[in-house]
Amino acid sequence: MAHGREGLSEGAAAAMSGPAAEAAAVLERGRLLFARECSFSAGAADAAALPPAGLPEVAFAGRSNVGKSSLVNALTGRRTLARVSHTPGRTQQLNFFDLGGRLQLVDLPGYGYAKVSKGKVRQWTQLLESYLRGRPTLRRLCLLIDARHGAMDSDRALAALLDQAAVTYQLVLTKTDKVTPAELDRLQAALGTELAGRGAAHPEIIATSSLSGAGIAELRAALAALASPAAE
Numbered sequence: 705m706a707h708g709r710e711g712l713s714e715g716a717a718a719a720m721s722g723p724a725a726e727a728a729a730v731l732e733r734g735r736l737l738f739a740r741e742c743s744f745s746a747g748a749a750d751a752a753a754l755p756p757a758g759l760p761e762v763a764f765a766g767r768s769n770v771g772k773s774s775l776v777n778a779l780t781g782r783r784t785l786a787r788v789s790h791t792p793g794r795t796q797q798l799n800f801f802d803l804g805g806r807l808q809l810v811d812l813p814g815y816g817y818a819k820v821s822k823g824k825v826r827q828w829t830q831l832l833e834s835y836l837r838g839r840p841t842l843r844r845l846c847l848l849i850d851a852r853h854g855a856m857d858s859d860r861a862l863a864a865l866l867d868q869a870a871v872t873y874q875l876v877l878t879k880t881d882k883v884t885p886a887e888l889d890r891l892q893a894a895l896g897t898e899l900a901g902r903g904a905a906h907p908e909i910i911a912t913s914s915l916s917g918a919g920i921a922e923l924r925a926a927l928a929a930l931a932s933p934a935a936e
Contacts, residue, residue, distance in 0.1 A: 731922070735921065740805075742802065744785075744800070746800040747798065754839075760843045762846065768816060770814065770850050778917065778920050780803070806933075810835075812835075836866065848877075849876070851891060852879055873904060877892070
């Protein structure tokens with residue numbers, strides 16, 4: 705089953721050279737990785753339940769209803785891999801997905817939703833801190849920001865925690881199909897300025913839409929660079 709962009713034809717590949725060919729090859733590596741089998745491997749509601757560290761991991765975090773599950777599904781080309789819910793705060797644990805034996809995708813619980821109890825907030829915070837501080841295989845955290853609303857105080861609090869824990873994180877804008885190109889440009893410029901003062905932030909901001917597919921190939925390529933090498 706093919707997912708995302710189709711591979712380049714031989715004629716198109718031959719016509720490319722230099723930077724264009726290199727960029728196409730990078731996108732193709734991302735497409736090939738995310739076309740591999742991806743399946744649920746573990747869930748953890750507390751630190752004691754975290755699975756043993758193994759494959760390189762990429763985690764996805766963001767405010768409740770930011771579109772984490774939709775993004776994971778779009779990346780893997782599977783509609784029901786990560787459960788999509790219209791009820792904010794539905795994800796209550798860390799969910800681990802094995803991508804072709806080369807990369808582990810980790811869907812973190814959403815945060816910042818007012819109707820979640822203080823006890824749930826404390827539980828989520830403790831679990832998150834345990835995971836971030838003690839996970840040697842965590843290569844990057846994708847911090848999702850809803851393009852309609854921009855960064856919130858809760859997003860900045862998580863960024864500060866990541867800076868303190870020295871965990872590399874990358875901003876990924878979601879739902880960009882809901883804003884105009886001019887609004888998106890302004891948001892990216894503002895966030896870029898804000899990131900410049902943060903030690904663990906990756907400088908590239910990737911703008912995506914799970915609905916239109918915008919940015920999905922680019923995010924696949926960025927994450928494929930963090931995966932274990934393919935077996936010979």
